[in-house]
Each structure stands twice: as structure tokens, then as C-alpha cells.
Amino acid sequence: MKKTTRNKLAITLVSGFLILNLTGCTKQLKNEQGKIVKNNETGQALTKNILCKPTDEETLKLYEDYNKQASEKNKINLDSLDDCKDMKLVGGKYDGIWTSLFVKPLAWVIIKIGNLLNTYGLALIITTILIRLIAWPFTKSGAMQSEKLKKAKPELDKLEKKYKNKNDQESQIQKSQEMFAIYKKYGVKPLSGCLFQFIQIPLFFAFYEGISRIPAIFDETFLGFQLGTSPLTAALQGHYYYLILIIFIVSTTYYSFNLNSGAAMSADQEKQMKTMKNFMTIFMTFAAFSISSGIAIYWVVSSLMSIAQNLWVKRGMKHD
Numbered sequence: 001m002k003k004t005t006r007n008k009l010a011i012t013l014v015s016g017f018l019i020l021n022l023t024g025c026t027k028q029l030k031n032e033q034g035k036i037v038k039n040n041e042t043g044q045a046l047t048k049n050i051l052c053k054p055t056d057e058e059t060l061k062l063y064e065d066y067n068k069q070a071s072e073k074n075k076i077n078l079d080s081l082d083d084c085k086d087m088k089l090v091g092g093k094y095d096g097i098w099t100s101l102f103v104k105p106l107a108w109v110i111i112k113i114g115n116l117l118n119t120y121g122l123a124l125i126i127t128t129i130l131i132r133l134i135a136w137p138f139t140k141s142g143a144m145q146s147e148k149l150k151k152a153k154p155e156l157d158k159l160e161k162k163y164k165n166k167n168d169q170e171s172q173i174q175k176s177q178e179m180f181a182i183y184k185k186y187g188v189k190p191l192s193g194c195l196f197q198f199i200q201i202p203l204f205f206a207f208y209e210g211i212s213r214i215p216a217i218f219d220e221t222f223l224g225f226q227l228g229t230s231p232l233t234a235a236l237q238g239h240y241y242y243l244i245l246i247i248f249i250v251s252t253t254y255y256s257f258n259l260n261s262g263a264a265m266s267a268d269q270e271k272q273m274k275t276m277k278n279f280m281t282i283f284m285t286f287a288a289f290s291i292s293s294g295i296a297i298y299w300v301v302s303s304l305m306s307i308a309q310n311l312w313v314k315r316g317m318k319h320d
Contacts, residue, residue, distance in 0.1 A: 026212045029062075032069050037062055043237060044219070044228035044292075047212050048076065051099075051107060052084035054215035084216030087111050099209075102202050107210035110217060121222020121297070124211075128298050131203065132305040139306065143313035145189060152186040204299075211294040218292065227294035234293075245296040246288040252303035253284045 029037040029046040037046045039059060046062060054060040060078075067075045082088060089108045106127070114123035132139070159182065163175040183189070211217050211227060218228025225242065226234070234242035257277040288296065 026209050029066060031066065037066055039219075039228075042219075042226045042229050043233035044226070047218075049213060050076070050081070050215055051104060051213045052087045052215065053078055053081040054219065055083055055085070056215065056219040059215055059219050084111060084214055085115055087214075102206040103209040103213065106203075106206045107214045107217070110210060111214065114216070119222060120217045120220045121225075121227060121294075124217070124222075124227070124294055124297055125301050128207075128301045129305060132302060132309070136309065139309045140313055143310045146310075147314060148186045148188045152182050152188055155182050155185075207298045208291075208295055211292055211298075217294060222293075222297070225293040225297070227297075228292050230290050230292055231296070232289040242293065245293060245300070246285065248300045249288040249296055249303075250281060250285050252300055252307065254281045256303050256307060257281070 027048040029048045031037055038044060039046065039062060041058060046059070050063075054063060063076060063078060067078070070076075087108060089105060110120060110123045110127050112123075113126055114120035117123055117126075156179065159175065159178055163171055166172075166175075220227050225245070229242070231242040231245050234240075254277070257280065291299075
């Protein structure tokens, strides 16, 4: 049951990512000819519905040039926006529930930490770690349930064999009762610990939007990576070292799926899980080329934190 939930989560994540790129809240800045406006130095595709005023001279000039050519309806009121470093959590026009509850607060936290440390790249990492630490109770619960399922697996396998060819309603009811008895014996709560798995979906998209709609974040360079530039754009400009981000994304995604392998699954569930793991790995390989370096850093740090937390729980339960 737990694996099926994770499979649905993965499908939701993929679908949401595609929807966001096609019809999402982030609107790309386009000139009168319909071409996307990009920063010539970084290759960053600029965003129309930014949440604060750019401070980088090159980026600010691009927005000002856009306003000179745009119709009155499509112009961006830069004067009404705060400088990014002075961005307020509340105030200004209402941007809807999604932006107000997820995007803006997350971007505000990154900016405030970035102002304190004088680097938004490190602020992005620290914010990711803080979120993971806050969510530790949910992560721990999920990892513990996975380990308990592994201990229950031999008895669950016997139960599957016992009712292999019994598909009548009475047998299925009896099977369910015996299964829940095994769950109770080992303290398994199949749906427990799944909350953070679903919270991760809006968090991922909030990071995506925060980086795309806050010029101060997507204009910055951190450890040689321009946060608003995708590995593909960077590679086309001759910066091939950006491809290491793709390697990190794919490897951490693959390892995360493998980490809890061996938990209680039927043959059909195991086959389904393997298919989903391969699909997600392939999907993230292609997606990694187009997402910004900032999102790539978030994904890698979040995955590494998740892996470390899961390994910590596994180690602790082995010594119990």
C-alpha cells in the first residue's frame, strides 16, 4: 500500500511538473514578436510576473527595454515593486492563494537568509535543509514504516501464497483480516508517514516559482553555477561543467528509489515499482537538462537529506 502511494506521488509530481511548464503560474517574458526575452550573459529566460524589482543592471535594462515596446496592458510596473532585498512577506497586490501561501513565503525566507549571508545560493541550500529538518518527524515515520514492512515481509509472502488462487469475496475478506493482523503484530501503519511525500509536491513547485520569479535569486552565481540557467543552456554556451548537476540529480533520484527496496510487495507491486523507478529516472534525466541550476541544487540537497535521514533511521532500527 505504501509503495502504491509513492507510485501515485511520482505520477502526480511528473504531471504537475509538465502542467506547470505548459500552463503554470510562472509567465515567461516575451517581446512583441513572441520571442522569449533572455539575458544574453547567462541565457536566463526572464519571467514576466516577477515578485520584486531586479537589481542587476543587465536584467533591469532588459525589463525596461521590454516596457518601452510593450503595450500599456502588457507593461510591468517596476516602480510598484520592492527591491528584492527589501521584499516584504505581506503587502502589495493580492497574487492568489498559491503565490501568497507557498511561493512568496518561501522566496521571502530565501531572500532574508541570503541578505544575512550575502549569498542566495547558500540561502537556497540552508532553506532546503531547514525544511527537511522541520519535516523530520514525517520522514522518520515513513522510514520506520518501511523497515517494519521488511520485517513483516516473510509472513506477508506466506499470506500471498495461501490466497494465491482464491479470488472469491469471502477469501479476500479473510485475507484482508489476516493481513491487518500481521500489520498490527509488527506495528505497521501503511499510510503513516506519507504526509511529507505529498507536501513535497507544492514545495518543489514553490521552489521552482520562487527562483523563477525572484530576479535576485535567478541572477546570482553560486559555486560557478548561474542559478537561473539550465544545464542545457549552459552547455550550449560551452559551460559543460553544468552537466554534473544532471549526474547528481539522476543518481540521487535513482538511489532514493532503491533505498527502500525490499519492503513488503507482491510480485505485481514489485514489477510496478520497478517500472515507476525506471520511468522516474528517465524522466528526471530529461527534465534535469531544462530546470534551472537553482532548482537542481534544491533537488540534489533535498534528496541527499532524505537519503541521509532514511539511512539514519535504518541504522537506528538495526540496533534496537
